[in-house]
Amino acid sequence: MVFIFASCFLVPCRNLRELDLGESEVEDLSGHWLSRFPDNYTSMVSLNIACLGWEVSFSALERLVGRCPNLRTLRLNRAVPLDKLANLLCRAPQLVELGTGAYSSELRPDVFSNLSGAFSGCKELKSLSGFWDVVPGYLPAVYPICSKLKSLNLSYATIQSPELIKLVSQCQNLQRLWVLDYIEDAGLDALAASCKDLRELRVFPSDPFGQEPNVPLTEQGLVSVSEGCPKLQSVLYFCRQMSNAALMTIARNRPNMTRFRLCIIEPHTPDYLTRQPLDVGFGAIVEHCKDLRRLSLSGLLTDRVFEYIGTHAKKLEMLSVAFAGESDLGLHHILSGCDNLRKLEIRDCPFGDKALLANAAKLETMRSLWMSSCSVSFGACKLLGQKMPGLNVEVIDERGPPDLRPESCPIDKLYVYRTVSGPRFDMPGFVWTMAENPALRLS
Template identity: 60%
Template sequence: MAQSFPEDVLEHVFSFLNHDRDRNAVSLVCKSWYDIERLSRRRIFIGNCYAVSPEIVIRRFPDVRAVELKGKPHFADFNLVPEGWGGYVYPWVVSMAGAYPWLEEIKLKRMVVTDENLELISKSFKNFTVLVLLSCEGFTTDGLAYIAANCRVLDYIEDVGLEALAAACKDLQELRVFPSDPYDAEGNVTLTEQGLVAVSEGCPKLQSVLYFCRQMSNAALVAIARNRPNMIRFRLCIIEPRAPDYLTLEPLDAGFGAIVENCKELLRLSMSGLLTDRVFEYIGTHAKKLEMLSIAFAGDSDLGLHHVLSGCESLRKLEIRDCPFGDKALLANATKLETMRSLWMSSCSVSFGACKLLGQKMPRLNVEVINERGPPDSGPEDCPVEKLYVYRTIAGPRVDMPGFVWTMDERVSSRFSRATEGHGD
């Protein structure tokens, strides 16, 4: 039955499938559908440039017109990924220049892009129309001159401005408010949680929020959750770490708990403020469709991480910094990591020994330890590592690792074990 339709008819039908996951599902039906889908796919998304090689992508999808590629972990935005870690776009540009002459669009995020890379892009793709560089580095105005890019979330806005937005922009779907000076000349806070509450009340189509602010309350978060249960992305950054509800001085567990309980379709969540293990219990219980979670300065113990890994069935990316999560929850939920795209942990309580065990137990994962102070085996095995990046890959360990990155595969782990023999008490 699946093969009864002519190929040109199926290709036309497949053209209406815009989501990568839908197209991936179609390709699994049968060999014929696999071939039709791969030959007709025009847009590809690579969420981790080290999860697959350019050659593998080109071999499977030979007629691509738009590429979206991500490199460094998300916490590179906060300068937590050391300079020189990787994420180079060069091998991708070289490969695509030869294979995709009709490429029209490239979107890059958290990648190293040089002026030479931009020059090669400008000369290789005759129909090229769109270049998006988000949190990229390595280029100058000379490189941009080759592309002749134009520049344009940023105007200052206060609570008054957000209230006007709520009254006038009924079709608003996405709101991004970045940090600026939140005080007026008299020292009063001019951008608070009330602006966000007003938008949640006045904009019925609002689905995505990225909001930087100085203060937040549980009452405001509960109001936002009740006003906008259709929210799919909610990212809140309270600039002061571990800031409590400024009205009650309580943790913000109840407020974020209301977000995950009411917003049933939530896909992405970033949390900040004073948070305990209780909020992670809420997340594990209610956030069944959550795909990406970013956490900083939160939690009390390993129990918080366990709630997330054991309860969030759809989780694909987890980013953690400065949290008291360690070996027990990580190793107990190791098989969960094979269903995810990546896990990033920095300034947590994960030991070098646990990283070795994880690498031995999960050979299909790249378990990367990042230690700028020296080799991770130079101290006791229970010594915490600086940073840990775990990701699923079919390309094996990458070949461009700088000296401060170690991959915990079975071979490397065995070498470390031999090197530390006899260095006991």
């Protein structure tokens, strides 16, 4: 979302409680817009300026933070320097969630002392994020509040494994950790040993396009967490190798898992020990984790894994699949077997017309189906739109109008979702609606 910010908008907003500019592209056309909050404005509860790419008026930010006694969430952008953070924390010791700005500065004892003292005064702080451009020497300043933290988001922090081990070892009550793969297997071992209350783990790649591993992060780190964290329910894990044995161990260790998303960076990667597909491993996940609601598959997979999913994943609500399967049978197993499925995302799989049309009625019980780079033809999309008038069936193809090519020609993308109001009329020029009434089809 692009948001053009005019400071005049703020003048009448005397009762504004939350200003969240997250995941937005913001153009500030008015200069020091924070100073435009009225002097008697005191109602801010949550302020998120993390996405801003320029400096804000620190004096205006400091005044705003200081006069809002109910401020609970403050997320800063990387232009807020580390030596200013202590002042903000002293003015808002009631904060529950903090996103730091740049966590780097020339290492100075006075800055460290002020920062450590300010963090010590934040008795309610439960969530930390930010940590851009970290200088490791300043990390111990947060140790005084680590034992109270429930959430730690380091997904933008290039902190290396030794410092991460020291940090997570202080966070005995942590429930959620987002981190880059710099944590390595050793860091995940420390996490498993220290954070027994962990519920959610997300490990993101630091170099997803690199040809070779840049850090020693393997399946063993995830196995360790599954063994050491009995309350773990949600996993998103990027890695470069996996084995059926590891997946089976994780499934046995954590049958309480409700969300399991494994992203092996190289498509079609087999079990690195046996060179076999990972069907059996994912089969163990869906068989043992009876309450699984969300699943993402990756690696070398055949139609067999979809048979496992259709047979066992009866509570599954969202499934994401890429570069998997052998034939239409895989899609048929999913649509005919997953009773509670609400959202299905498929990319680069050999699924086509037969399974889609045979299970058309299932789509009316779902929120949406997304297919890209599969084997679905334009003719099948037309038939689906005619057969199921309660669905919006949209063909997305930037190559031009699909009806100028043979109907057997595969389309680029298909988006199907439920509707009670008929086709929408706000599509860009590369989207076509397949309606029951040909007169309603847009091109």
